[in-house]
Amino acid sequence: MPHIQQLDPHVADLIAAGEVVERPASVVKELMENAIDAGADKLTVELQHGGMTLIRVTDNGCGIAPEEAETAFLRHATSKLRTEYDLEAIGTLGFRGEALAAIAAVSRVELLTRTGEHDLGCALSLEGGAVVSREEAGCPQGTTLVVKDLFYNTPARLKFMKKDAAEGAACFAMVQRVALSHPEVSVKFLRDGKQELLTPGDGQLSSALYAVLGRDLALGFTEVKGSGEDMSVAGFVSLPACCRGTRGYQYFFVNGRYVKSRTMMAALEEAYANQKMVGRFPGCALHLTCRLSAVDVNVHPTKQEVKFGSERKVFDAVYYAVRSALEGDRSRPALTLETRRPATTTVGADIIRPPFPAADPVQETLPLHDVTAPRAAAPYGGPAGKAATPAPQEKPSPGGRWPEGPDEGNGRTKEAVGHTVPLISQPAADSTGHGKFNLVGLSPGQSDPQGKPMAAPHTDVPAPAPEPAPAPEEPAPWRMAGEVLDTYIIVERGDKVLFIDKHAAHERLNFDRLKAEGYRPMVQTLLEPAVCTLPAEEGAVLLAHLPLLERFGFEAEDFGGGAVLVRAAPADVAAGEIPEVLGELAERLLTTGSADPEAARDTLLHTMACKAAIKGGQKNGEAELLKVAQAVMSGQVRYCPHGRPVAIELTRQQLERRFGRA
Numbered sequence: 001m002p003h004i005q006q007l008d009p010h011v012a013d014l015i016a017a018g019e020v021v022e023r024p025a026s027v028v029k030e031l032m033e034n035a036i037d038a039g040a041d042k043l044t045v046e047l048q049h050g051g052m053t054l055i056r057v058t059d060n061g062c063g064i065a066p067e068e069a070e071t072a073f074l075r076h077a078t079s080k081l082r083t084e085y086d087l088e089a090i091g092t093l094g095f096r097g098e099a100l101a102a103i104a105a106v107s108r109v110e111l112l113t114r115t116g117e118h119d120l121g122c123a124l125s126l127e128g129g130a131v132v133s134r135e136e137a138g139c140p141q142g143t144t145l146v147v148k149d150l151f152y153n154t155p156a157r158l159k160f161m162k163k164d165a166a167e168g169a170a171c172f173a174m175v176q177r178v179a180l181s182h183p184e185v186s187v188k189f190l191r192d193g194k195q196e197l198l199t200p201g202d203g204q205l206s207s208a209l210y211a212v213l214g215r216d217l218a219l220g221f222t223e224v225k226g227s228g229e230d231m232s233v234a235g236f237v238s239l240p241a242c243c244r245g246t247r248g249y250q251y252f253f254v255n256g257r258y259v260k261s262r263t264m265m266a267a268l269e270e271a272y273a274n275q276k277m278v279g280r281f282p283g284c285a286l287h288l289t290c291r292l293s294a295v296d297v298n299v300h301p302t303k304q305e306v307k308f309g310s311e312r313k314v315f316d317a318v319y320y321a322v323r324s325a326l327e328g329d330r331s332r333p334a335l336t337l338e339t340r341r342p343a344t345t346t347v348g349a350d351i352i353r354p355p356f357p358a359a360d361p362v363q364e365t366l367p368l369h370d371v372t373a374p375r376a377a378a379p380y381g382g383p384a385g386k387a388a389t390p391a392p393q394e395k396p397s398p399g400g401r402w403p404e405g406p407d408e409g410n411g412r413t414k415e416a417v418g419h420t421v422p423l424i425s426q427p428a429a430d431s432t433g434h435g436k437f438n439l440v441g442l443s444p445g446q447s448d449p450q451g452k453p454m455a456a457p458h459t460d461v462p463a464p465a466p467e468p469a470p471a472p473e474e475p476a477p478w479r480m481a482g483e484v485l486d487t488y489i490i491v492e493r494g495d496k497v498l499f500i501d502k503h504a505a506h507e508r509l510n511f512d513r514l515k516a517e518g519y520r521p522m523v524q525t526l527l528e529p530a531v532c533t534l535p536a537e538e539g540a541v542l543l544a545h546l547p548l549l550e551r552f553g554f555e556a557e558d559f560g561g562g563a564v565l566v567r568a569a570p571a572d573v574a575a576g577e578i579p580e581v582l583g584e585l586a587e588r589l590l591t592t593g594s595a596d597p598e599a600a601r602d603t604l605l606h607t608m609a610c611k612a613a614i615k616g617g618q619k620n621g622e623a624e625l626l627k628v629a630q631a632v633m634s635g636q637v638r639y640c641p642h643g644r645p646v647a648i649e650l651t652r653q654q655l656e657r658r659f660g661r662a
Helices: 009-020 024-037 084-088 099-105 164-181 205-213 262-271 311-328 361-365 502-516 536-544 546-551 575-592 597-612 622-633 652-658
Strands: 042-048 054-059 108-114 121-127 130-137 142-148 186-191 194-198 221-228 231-238 250-254 257-259 284-290 345-347 350-352 478-484 488-493 496-501 523-533 555-560 563-570 647-651
Touching: 009 099, 024 042, 024 054, 024 099, 024 142, 024 164, 042 164, 164 186, 164 194, 164 205, 164 250, 164 257, 164 536, 194 205, 205 231, 205 284, 221 284, 221 311, 231 311, 250 262, 262 284, 262 311, 284 311, 478 622, 488 622, 496 502, 496 622, 502 622, 523 555, 523 575, 536 546, 536 555, 536 563, 536 575, 546 555, 563 575, 647 652
Parallel strands: 042 186, 250 284
Antiparallel strands: 042 054, 054 142, 108 121, 108 142, 121 130, 186 194, 221 231, 231 284, 250 257, 345 350, 478 488, 488 496, 496 647, 523 563, 555 563
16 A cells, blocks of 8 residues: 655746646746836846747836845735735735745756845746746846746656747747737837837727737727626727638636636627627627626636636626627728720720620639530539530621520520529430430420420430440439529429538538548748738647648748748648738647647648638639539438538428418
8 A cells, every 4th residue: 555745845846837827828928917017117038949959038017135045936926915804805916925936946047036125136046936036136127037948857748848949839829919918018029039019008909909919900890888787898899801711819808817718708799699700700809897706716736717707797797898889980991993904905096895705804813613504605504414415506696796596595584583494405316316405395396485496306415325234214204493692502303392502512622522532732922922811839830740731732931920922832722811820820830739630630721621612602603503412402411511411301281381282
């Protein structure tokens, strides 16, 4: 039976340090919060090798008295609490007195500090929590604390650290949060000798937001102000048109402390109900100010999770403040019209008109692979699993124009739009074994809708050779009746009507194609490289997986400051969608983990297939819609990659019951 004994104090310190110091970002957070509690209005954070070899935090706060310098590194030594009643209303960022002791236990620390009452400061060196040297030193008022060789004596923790880029990005994200939580403090951040952030410290949250997020994002935010129920909410939220693909731009603060609050997040997103696109998330920098006794911050070692006395009051305060700001905004997104070349070209005094009609821009920008029927001859339907036979294309008249006719020769009459449509029937074998074609509703010898006599059908075209194996039973015939709301394709089959979500079905087609091809995309070089500015952690994970991005068709490189420069992208992705796609790819990599990038392959393909699919609300040609309908009706497509059904059906009995006919 093992005997119970008390652990060595050094081992106990290492265990306790693991709760407070998880990674270099934890050290940065604790030291910056100590500096703010000391009254500093200028802060400088320096890193080397992601913070693993060096972290230096310099402030101009009140400093530490020389006789208290060593005491500051003892466990539970603090200047912020005196009695148990102080825990009921904590107004400082730090209060436990564990941070400096935990940091010193797992690193080599150098302290340089001076107060305003002393002419000389104190220089103190510690290693593994033990004091190595102490002496007087000349220095400016404030504190400089240097942390070297983090986790040098804790190999169990050291082996789980990520690459320098990832750890540095986590530190940068922490500095950004602190800068937004206290806009009155000027924050400077340097990584490996390069300055990546500098906030003005003028007390204006808008200035800090501009410095942290950049000009483009900051201009998409609107101000929020609200108060009531002993609470006030102030800050900025993104406009509905500027929502992002991830929650990486949501920053919540309670009494100046950065927190992760599901209540505040739910209130924020509820305020955007029916105003933003599905799958998009608003960004924010919201400060909630309440009574100190109404919130408990002593519930987690990192102090990023809090408990509210009344969750409902917090929800209402955030919800109504954000909702009021959104309803009061009267701005509209600017419409940018693409400049098109005129259809005529002037040569001297003559005007030359092109002999062919202009191409359909929708069909050019949203091509479907392997479309067998041209747009001009695409029928509205056909049997499942068979491509429609294109009608012969007429030649332009000598005058340079296509022949006038019903709906300009698109294969259907003007009266047929939205109703019955003359279709090209399937070849029917006659007694001679030859096939012939008939137009539904028109027999040989009749006049077509233009009044021209119809020629007798050709019967000398041999039918294709029969398959040696017996042909499977033909499925029930169907026809595509049209499209509603520019989103749903309507198909009639027997006594059933099907509504097909064209985006979901096309997304599945793209996903299956990409997966079958191993996703070797056609890459297009951008005329103007795209600069994608993402949150620090998302940018770092993309830069850490550049070879994986290259496999998916993105030629990218580090642009500095966490930005990613894209020089080439898959042909399926529009240039304007590149930042959004990369943001979603980064979120997938962060979610699935970086240890095994192949585990994220299918989820990455989901994103690529979705962005390349035709969109609901867009105008599409008949051939494009027919291609999607054929895939669904043949059973090739049943569900989209996210598991949603692509079609629902309505029977004649259900329809007649609604009209009282059954």
